[in-house]
Amino acid sequence: MSLVTLQNLTIRHSGNAVLSGVNFKINSGEIVTVVGPNGSGKSTLLRAIIGALQPRSGQVIRSKGLRIGYVPQKLHIDPTLPLTVRRFLSLPKRVSTAEAEQALDQAGAGQLADRQMARLSGGQFQRVLLARALLCDPQLLILDEATQGLDQPGSAAFYQQIATVRRQLGCAVLMVSHELHVVMAASDRVICLNGHICCEGEPEHVASAPEYRALFGSGTQGALALYRHEHNHSHDPDCTHDHHDHEAAE
Numbered sequence: 001m002s003l004v005t006l007q008n009l010t011i012r013h014s015g016n017a018v019l020s021g022v023n024f025k026i027n028s029g030e031i032v033t034v035v036g037p038n039g040s041g042k043s044t045l046l047r048a049i050i051g052a053l054q055p056r057s058g059q060v061i062r063s064k065g066l067r068i069g070y071v072p073q074k075l076h077i078d079p080t081l082p083l084t085v086r087r088f089l090s091l092p093k094r095v096s097t098a099e100a101e102q103a104l105d106q107a108g109a110g111q112l113a114d115r116q117m118a119r120l121s122g123g124q125f126q127r128v129l130l131a132r133a134l135l136c137d138p139q140l141l142i143l144d145e146a147t148q149g150l151d152q153p154g155s156a157a158f159y160q161q162i163a164t165v166r167r168q169l170g171c172a173v174l175m176v177s178h179e180l181h182v183v184m185a186a187s188d189r190v191i192c193l194n195g196h197i198c199c200e201g202e203p204e205h206v207a208s209a210p211e212y213r214a215l216f217g218s219g220t221q222g223a224l225a226l227y228r229h230e231h232n233h234s235h236d237p238d239c240t241h242d243h244h245d246h247e248a249a250e
Helices: 042-050 085-089 097-106 122-134 152-169 180-185 203-207 210-216 219-232 237-249
Strands: 002-013 016-027 031-035 057-062 068-071 140-144 172-176 189-193 197-201
Touching (some): 016 042, 016 197, 031 042, 042 057, 042 172, 068 122, 085 122, 097 122, 122 152, 152 172, 189 203, 189 210, 197 203, 197 210
Parallel strands (some): 031 172, 031 189, 140 172
Antiparallel strands (some): 002 016, 002 057
């Protein structure tokens, strides 16, 4: 079932086309990654899907009553503000303790409810943002550079948590990231964007496409293959389990 359909989407900013003639669908349960260089329109695309931007032409068709959870690139909270994780999850709309605990558990942050937001590590902070996005029981989870600033192990752990969320909730996931080999290896489908869709398909197909190599260089294909090899031979049972689930999904 299609959750979101983009038909000939064009968005202009200050007279310039940021996106032009974009067509694609997001289907139930799939993980889709959007990659592209800086200024390629990735965040603009997400904002259009959410409904925060109106297209100049074309349309965004969402399934009726679609629930979208959104994890932003970053969120600034005044470090002098005394704000616990539990209180943060109830802003601006109060949620029950049971709802908050369930969302935190799903995000892998169940032990953080009483911690101060200002004292969380980068990875913990992003998991709390993920928990907030999960409060609406989303059918579509959108992540905009959600691991920016995290080290590689932290990023990998976060994406493994996203895969777990997808399995538990059955939601679709739409991600934007610069961490090409990690994110692409966790994806069912990849869309390469540079103002328009240059190419799309399964990760290996996109990584070998001339359009993708022109934007990112041929070394990224080797990085993707290396990541898959290392991930497949991990001695962490949970990590290996996640890998095989990705492979099955593809």
